Amino acid sequence: MTKSTDLAPSTAPRLRWGRLWLAIAAAVVVNLLVYAIGSAAGATWIANGQAIAWFLVIIATIVPMVLGALITWLLSRAWAGAMAAMAWVGLAFALVTVPAPLLSSDDRPTGLALAAMHVVTGIAWFIAVRPRRDRARG
Numbered sequence: 001m002t003k004s005t006d007l008a009p010s011t012a013p014r015l016r017w018g019r020l021w022l023a024i025a026a027a028v029v030v031n032l033l034v035y036a037i038g039s040a041a042g043a044t045w046i047a048n049g050q051a052i053a054w055f056l057v058i059i060a061t062i063v064p065m066v067l068g069a070l071i072t073w074l075l076s077r078a079w080a081g082a083m084a085a086m087a088w089v090g091l092a093f094a095l096v097t098v099p100a101p102l103l104s105s106d107d108r109p110t111g112l113a114l115a116a117m118h119v120v121t122g123i124a125w126f127i128a129v130r131p132r133r134d135r136a137r138g
Helices: 016-038 054-076 082-096 099-104 108-129
Strands: none
Touching: 016 054, 016 099, 016 108, 054 099, 054 108, 099 108
16 A cells, blocks of 8 residues: 555645645634624733734635645645645644734734634644545545
8 A cells, every 4th residue: 555655746646736725715714703703702802012903814824725735835846745745734824823822912812813814824824724535445
């Protein structure tokens, strides 16, 4: 049995841009719902002295996922295991950065909502980028 890391780059799993854009759209929608819930819960949307508007949530969801995808795509051209590795790296990065919004906001609703957005984006990234096993093999 071959692993994705054993494959030549030409036969390695490829980044599926359609699945990535779907994951980005889903993450944006969920993060905007989190923004609305946070607002209803009394979030001030101030972190590190900066106001966080709803459109910044969209930008902060799309930009890291697109940059990560470009890096993953470039790596996958030379390294067969790039897709699997970068799926885990992106998820780990999202989870490791969860404390940042909790510590940078003066109110709990803002911190919790921003932390939840990190988790949502990380999960969307992982689902979009992680290579799928061949269903025919079981």
